[in-house]
Each structure stands twice: as C-alpha cells, then as structure tokens.
Amino acid sequence: MSDIQLKNVTKRYRQKTAISSLTLDIPDKSMTGLVGPNGAGKTTLLNMIAGFEKTTDGELTVFGEEPFDHLNVAANLFYVHDGMMYPQDFRIADVFRAFQTNYPHWDQALAEQLAQHFGLDIRQMPRYLSKGQASTLNAVIGLAVHTPVTLFDEPTTGMDYGVRRDFYRALLKSYLATPRTIVLSSHLLNELEDLLEHVVLINRGELVLQTEMDDLKHYAVGVSGTEEQLNGLENVLYQESLGFNQHFWVIEHPGESDLNRLREQGLSVAPVAPADLCVYLTQTGKGDIDDVF
Ligand SMILES: Nc1ncnc2c1ncn2[C@@H]1O[C@H](COP(=O)(O)OP(=O)(O)OP(=O)(O)O)[C@@H](O)[C@H]1O
The missing domain is CATH 3.30.70 (Alpha-Beta Plaits)
Structure with a gap:
C-alpha cells in the first residue's frame, strides 16, 4: 500500500470542479513529477495531500490516514509552496532553528551549506527576500527537512536558470542519499527529464497519464x-x-x-x-x- 493513495477523489469549489474522480497511487520512495497545464488541478491536489484542504468526495489517504488536519501527517509530510510564511521578526537563522526544533531529521549543516551556496545570508529576514530568493529559501528547507514525504509545488518559480539547475542537482543528490517520497509539480518538464522517475499528467482535474519517465520518452x-x-x-x-x-x-x-x-x-x-x-x-x-x- 502506497503512502499516498487517492480513490475517486473529487474537489469542488462551488460550481468549479478542480479535481474530478481522481484515482492514483504515488509510488513510495520515488521522485514523481506532477505535471499539467495551467488550471489542471496540481496545486489543489497537493493542498489536499498535504492536509491543507478537504476533499469533497472520494478517499484520500496519506500514511493510511485522511490527511486533513491530521497530526501524524503534518509531522511526516512537508509541503513546499509559495504561501509559506515565517514570523515577521525572524531571520533565516531563526527559521532554520525552528525547523531544527520541530523536525527530528532536519539537517542543519545541509541547510546552512545550501543557503551559503545559493547566496542567502542567514542573518537576513525572509520577508525582505526577492521572489527568486524566497523560492530558494523554501526549496532549501524542503531539501533539509527530510520528512518521509516532501511535496514541492512549482518550487523554482522566480529562480534563475543557474539556481534552478543547482536545485535540481541538490534534490537528486539529497534523494539518493536519503530516499524518500518526493512529489514535484512543475511546468518545466524539459528540465526534469533526468530527475523524475515517474510522471503523473493531469488536465482539467482528471488523470491523463501515469507512467515511468523512461516510458514517456x-x-x-x-x-x-x-x-x-x-x-x-x-x-x-x-x-x-x-x-x-x-x-x-x-x-x-x-x-x-x-x-x-x-x-x-x-x-x-x-x-x-x-x-x-x-x-x-x-x-x-x-x-x-x-x-x-
Ligand atoms: N479556492 C478556489 N476557489 C475556486 N476555484 C478554485 C480555487 N482554487 C482553485 N480553483 C480552480 O481550480 C482549478 C485548478 O486550480 P489549481 O490551482 O489547482 O491548478 P494548477 O494546475 O495548480 O494551475 P497552475 O499551473 O496555473 O498553477 C482552476 O480552474 C482554479 O481556478
């Protein structure tokens, strides 16, 4: 049984059906890409898996539990998304310290090394970071947190090409060193061909294709x-x-x-x-x- 399973999952917002009767198993300890055009339902799907939003219908389980508001899911799954907020008076170093306190497998040395590599000054306050730098900080946290499941929603938004390339490389190395379930939504499939093992393609809230990257090629x-x-x-x-x-x-x-x-x-x-x-x-x-x- 996979850690992330969906059976006929539907999500409706009033008249709008964002996800429509989606049945899907995300392979454990794999790097899965969630792709699809604008409005396909990628963020909605990740929000539900992360327990941020309730399903309207169907069965969604993460670690065998319904994820919405579930403590066990929250402790073992980390969701990197552009709505991540930090306390106003925190510096990056304080953010890292808070993660170290709350996540048992947090790799402080890795977080600091990555921050330095990407030119993030840990004395700086996250609220003053540029768009690309803020995405980079969130991505660094996603790499260092080492939860059994990590979801990344369009993690490279705003990153320049060099940073994106190094992030993909860091993600691959970190995954090989500590295999875990990683789901990454992106529009940039051409940049991810060598990184992803599985691809889930959705459109208008429906599953179009789920396959191994090698088969897709x-x-x-x-x-x-x-x-x-x-x-x-x-x-x-x-x-x-x-x-x-x-x-x-x-x-x-x-x-x-x-x-x-x-x-x-x-x-x-x-x-x-x-x-x-x-x-x-x-x-x-x-x-x-x-x-x-
Ligand atoms: N809170 C909401 N209320 C109403 N409609 C919503 C809400 N959130 C998402 N939707 C709609 O659900 C559909 C799927 O949106 P979603 O953000 O999941 O797509 P996406 O695949 O992540 O898109 P993009 O690639 O553009 O970020 C869209 O048509 C969107 O307008």
Whole structure:
C-alpha cells in the first residue's frame, strides 16, 4: 500500500470542479513529477495531500490516514509552496532553528551549506527576500527537512536558470542519499527529464497519464511528410500543418508496420520530447496557435 493513495477523489469549489474522480497511487520512495497545464488541478491536489484542504468526495489517504488536519501527517509530510510564511521578526537563522526544533531529521549543516551556496545570508529576514530568493529559501528547507514525504509545488518559480539547475542537482543528490517520497509539480518538464522517475499528467482535474519517465520518452514519435505519405497512419495524436503540403504528425505507440512504411518512404521518425508530448496530450480541441492569426 502506497503512502499516498487517492480513490475517486473529487474537489469542488462551488460550481468549479478542480479535481474530478481522481484515482492514483504515488509510488513510495520515488521522485514523481506532477505535471499539467495551467488550471489542471496540481496545486489543489497537493493542498489536499498535504492536509491543507478537504476533499469533497472520494478517499484520500496519506500514511493510511485522511490527511486533513491530521497530526501524524503534518509531522511526516512537508509541503513546499509559495504561501509559506515565517514570523515577521525572524531571520533565516531563526527559521532554520525552528525547523531544527520541530523536525527530528532536519539537517542543519545541509541547510546552512545550501543557503551559503545559493547566496542567502542567514542573518537576513525572509520577508525582505526577492521572489527568486524566497523560492530558494523554501526549496532549501524542503531539501533539509527530510520528512518521509516532501511535496514541492512549482518550487523554482522566480529562480534563475543557474539556481534552478543547482536545485535540481541538490534534490537528486539529497534523494539518493536519503530516499524518500518526493512529489514535484512543475511546468518545466524539459528540465526534469533526468530527475523524475515517474510522471503523473493531469488536465482539467482528471488523470491523463501515469507512467515511468523512461516510458514517456518512448511514448510517441513525430514525423514530417506530405499528406499522401502520412495518410493511413494509426494512433495519430496531433497534426500540424508546416506549409505547402507538409505536415507534422505525432503518433502514439507507433506500430512496427507504420514505422517501416515511413522509413521506406525516406521519412525520419524522431521520439517526441516528454514536455512536448504532455502538451499534445492535453491540448485536444484547443486548436493550434496558428489558428488565432
Ligand atoms: N479556492 C478556489 N476557489 C475556486 N476555484 C478554485 C480555487 N482554487 C482553485 N480553483 C480552480 O481550480 C482549478 C485548478 O486550480 P489549481 O490551482 O489547482 O491548478 P494548477 O494546475 O495548480 O494551475 P497552475 O499551473 O496555473 O498553477 C482552476 O480552474 C482554479 O481556478
């Protein structure tokens, strides 16, 4: 039984259904990416897993308990999100000390080293940090807290590329040193390809796909050609016109016979990057941006 389990979980805000009958097990001691377009329901889902919000319907358990307002869940799960607040008069050093007191596996040395690496002065007050620095402080805390489950909601918001890269590296090293359940929501799947083991893709509150990252890398292929060359292909996920009788098609789980036919016609078939694939899998019915112009 996984530490985080959802069975037909629904979350409604008045008329709006943010999560719709979602059934999902998050693998234990794994690095799982929660991805999906804006408004997909990622934050709502993490809020419920963290026990910040109640489900409207269905069964959600964390460590076998319903997480809302549950002390055991609060003690063993840490949620990194951009609403994290610290007492007004606290310096970063005071924040670290408070974590050291409250979380038994808090790694004080790691927190201080990471703060120094990322240029955070522990004498500074968190309320005066820039947006990127505030995200970095929250991420450092998420790395050092070492709870059995750590959730990160868009942890890299505002971080520049160098900081993001080092954060991903630190997360991987920290995970390898202390395997634990990590769930990370992000729009930047292209930056996470080498970090994540599992991917959960949601859209409009529904599960689109849950798979291993390695499988996602081989899930679909893209091919360009004329309509005559492409016609008859099966499992077409996405089609785009590239100009005069040239088209780009994405094929889900391509069959050997289709692949051979394309190769015989001299067409090159390339795997579709996971980040692009997630866009194709979630934009059904929206049309192409070219249709707007
Ligand atoms: N408190 C709320 N009241 C009403 N609607 C809400 C509330 N919180 C979220 N929603 C709606 O639920 C849907 C999912 O929102 P959520 O913030 O979970 O999406 P998200 O995947 O995290 O989006 P983003 O990637 O843009 O941060 C959205 O349509 C949002 O407007």
